[in-house]
Amino acid sequence: MDASAATAQGVTLSDHLAAERTLLAWIRTGLALMGFGFVVARFGLFLQQLHVAQHASSVQPYGLSLWFGTALIGAGVVLNLFSGWHHFRLIRTMDQGHATRPHTTTLAVLTSMFLALVGIGMAIYLISVRDSVHSYSGTSDESFMAPSVSNRILNKRSNYSVDETLERLKQTLQRKGITIFAIVDHSGEAEKVGSKMRPTKLVVFGSPKAGTPLMLAAPGIAIDLPLKILISEEPGGNVWVSYNSPTYLQERHGLPQELLQNIAVVETLAAAVTE
Numbered sequence: 078m079d080a081s082a083a084t085a086q087g088v089t090l091s092d093h094l095a096a097e098r099t100l101l102a103w104i105r106t107g108l109a110l111m112g113f114g115f116v117v118a119r120f121g122l123f124l125q126q127l128h129v130a131q132h133a134s135s136v137q138p139y140g141l142s143l144w145f146g147t148a149l150i151g152a153g154v155v156l157n158l159f160s161g162w163h164h165f166r167l168i169r170t171m172d173q174g175h176a177t178r179p180h181t182t183t184l185a186v187l188t189s190m191f192l193a194l195v196g197i198g199m200a201i202y203l204i205s206v207r208d209s210v211h212s213y214s215g216t217s218d219e220s221f222m223a224p225s226v227s228n229r230i231l232n233k234r235s236n237y238s239v240d241e242t243l244e245r246l247k248q249t250l251q252r253k254g255i256t257i258f259a260i261v262d263h264s265g266e267a268e269k270v271g272s273k274m275r276p277t278k279l280v281v282f283g284s285p286k287a288g289t290p291l292m293l294a295a296p297g298i299a300i301d302l303p304l305k306i307l308i309s310e311e312p313g314g315n316v317w318v319s320y321n322s323p324t325y326l327q328e329r330h331g332l333p334q335e336l337l338q339n340i341a342v343v344e345t346l347a348a349a350v351t352e
Contacts, residue, residue: 103160106188111153115146152191229325231344235308235316235351239276242308242316245350250282255342257282258303277309287339295330304343318347 235242243260250257259281267274283303292299307319323341326332332340 097164099164104157106153106156108153108157111150115150152188156188229322230319231322231347233318233347233351235318237316237351239278239308239310239316242318242350243278243280246280246306246308246346249346249349250280255282255284275310275312277307280306280308282306287342291332291336291339294336295332298326298330298332301326301330304340306343306347318351320344320347 237245247257247260257280259279261279261281263277263279264274281303282305288302291302301321305320308316309319310316320343323337323344326340327334327337
């Protein structure tokens with residue numbers, strides 16, 4: 078009996094099953110790499126959304142997470158292809174009765190080294206992102222007022238700049254015959270004392286015809302009159318028109334329902350100047 082025949086006889090079902098188990102193990106590894114790569118690639122988007130949700134003044138770039146994730150997905154694809162090709166060659170060699178070479182650990186070693194390098198790169202990247210965020214939050218001297226989500230202050234996003242929104246509001250008030258008592262340029266006053274503030278302007282306006290019945294019914298409302306509209310720009314560049322909720326003012330001062338319309342005009346004005 079020659080060597081090849083002996084080898085063919087020596088190949089058993091358990092050998093085929095062992096090779097199949099090895100292939101499945103590599104497939105699981107490849108799938109795990111692709112799944113983890115997808116998570117890493119989406120992690121940058123998650124950080125950006127979190128940054129926006131926290132009203133950060135600028136969105137930090139997180140593009141490296143996309144490259145790390147893509148590299149892991151690519152490694153998973155290559156690993157599955159290579160393991161499939163290697164399994165096919167091994168089975169064909171075994172079926173032909175040829176002697177098989179000793180098992181090599183090259184693929185496992187290369188995979189572990191690749192993952193180690195990617196892990197080190199991700200660790201350095203995350204530390205750099207953390208340091209940059211801390212550095213920004215520690216050095217930023219810009220102040221801004223995030224739009225309130227409570228029912229006491231309502232906010233409408235304007236399609237115009239602060240100055241354009243202010244001008245639209247002034248023109249609307251003039252057309253309606255409503256008196257402008259004051260325009261307070263908070264950002265301009267801050268600049269006079271050497272401080273930096275995003276454009277922020279407060280318009281104080283009203284009408285004795287509408288305000289007097291309110292104060293007669295509930296004298297305490299005088300503290301919230303005349304009505305006010307705040308026009309401000311957040312660091313992201315969005316402009317917001319903010320004002321006290323008429324319903325809140327009614328509940329706060331116990332105004333009768335029939336007088337609510339006297340202060341509800343602020344909602345109409347805000348809608349008119351933002352659209």
